[in-house]
Amino acid sequence: MADIAIIGAGAMGSGIGRKLVEGGANVLTYLEGRSAATLERAKAAGMQPCGLDRIVDADIVLSIVPPAEAIGVAGKFAAAARDRKEPVTFVDCNAISPDTMRLVAAAFDGSGVDVLDGSIIGLPPQPGKRGPKLYVSGDPANRSALLAGHGLDVRRIEGPVGAASALKMCYAGINKGVTGLGTAMFLAAIRSGADQSLKRELEESASDLDQKLSSGIPDMYAKAYRWVAEMEEIAAFLGKDDPVALIFKGMAGLYRKMAEDRNADGELAAQLDGLLGRE
Template sequence: MPTIAIIGAGAMGAAVGRRLVANGARVLTAAQGRSAATLARIRDAGMIPADPDALVEAALILSIVPPAEAIAVARGLAPALTAARVKPGFVDCNAIAPATMAQVAAILAETGCAVIDGAIIGAPPRPDGPGPAFHVAGDPDRHTDVLATLGLKLHRIDGPIGAASALKMVYAGINKGLTGLGTAMFLAAERSGAAEGLRAEMADSAPEVLARLTRAIPDMYSKAHRWVAEMHEIADFLGEDDPAAPLYRALGAVYARIAEDRAGDGTAIADLDAALGGRREA
């Protein structure tokens, strides 16, 4: 029975833990100082609370935390990883830019552990579906193979540390970028009397894009405040020499306006719902 440690028991971390447990793994997680809700989620997923010294006895450690915490996780575990006699592989699975991933790798370089760049794309695994894809780069010794045997969808990237983090950025750049473009254009269509025409034309010449936007735009309203920072992170990843950097800063502003509207009078969201052909947000 392989032992895996997961740092972070949020919606994604707990669901991944549950999937690994269901496939026969022993799954440890850090639980000190966590809320009652998190402790309940840990128990519910079948994961075992453990100290840092015990966590590093796992074969593989997955860091699955909010992006802003990725560096702190690496710093916090470094002493225990340095002390460990048998070195686990450490996979940073977080939505961080390649430059931040390089910092994580630098922090852990002295520990003697294999540091692997990971990116999770998709929603948390559910009992009835295949779940998200785990993309990994910089794992020549295939420490992560065990994840595939434990029921996760694993994809190896033939690239250096940073390539998986970059993949997460560019995938979000297309996926959330398209939602932002669609938001801006359906709002403009609504105020110009062109929304019905836009739906009719897209139903004819781009039905799959219309279907995607009709689903993705209302799903975005409640996440818009988080996506502002994600768009800025993509801009930083591109660097100021890239002509698309201001594009992602502008997408951040589009999402900021939706977040403000949702906290305010909701007129923009009402216009979007009308432009898309009727109210959709649950």
């Protein structure tokens, strides 16, 4: 039975943990500083909470944390694994830019840890539904096959560390960018009194987009705080000389505003829900 460790047990981390447990793996998790709710979620998924000293003994370790925590997690794990004699594979699965991914890899210089670049696309695994895909690059030895052997949909990219992160930036830029653009325009329409006409026009002339926004915007509220750093990573990925980077800096501001709204009175979310028929 393979030992697979996951650092982070949010909705995605715990969902993937459950999938691996169902696939016959022994799944460990490191939850220092996390909430009691996160601890219970991990245990319910069949994951075994333990310290870093046990995590470094796993066959493969997945980092599934908010983007802003990726470098810190890598540094902490690298320090714990520095003197380990047996090889271990660390897969960063976070929504970070290729440049940030290279900083993550640099944290392991001289450690002997094999670092892979991963990106997760799709929703957390749910019973009866197709789970997410884990894209992996920088893996010439096919170490990620261990994950595929325990139930994950692993897609190898024949490219170096940074290629999988670039894919995530591009996909998230399109997917979450559309959600952010729809949110911004709906709020502008509400302020201007054009909201009902805009919604009706979308229903009539762009029904696929209307359906995507009607489900995607309410689903975003609880995730907005995590998407702030992701939008900033996309802006950094595009680079300061690309004018489109400014759009994603703006998206970061939008999602920050929606996160603050959720922590306050939820007025903006209520306005959007009213327009989308989610009251």
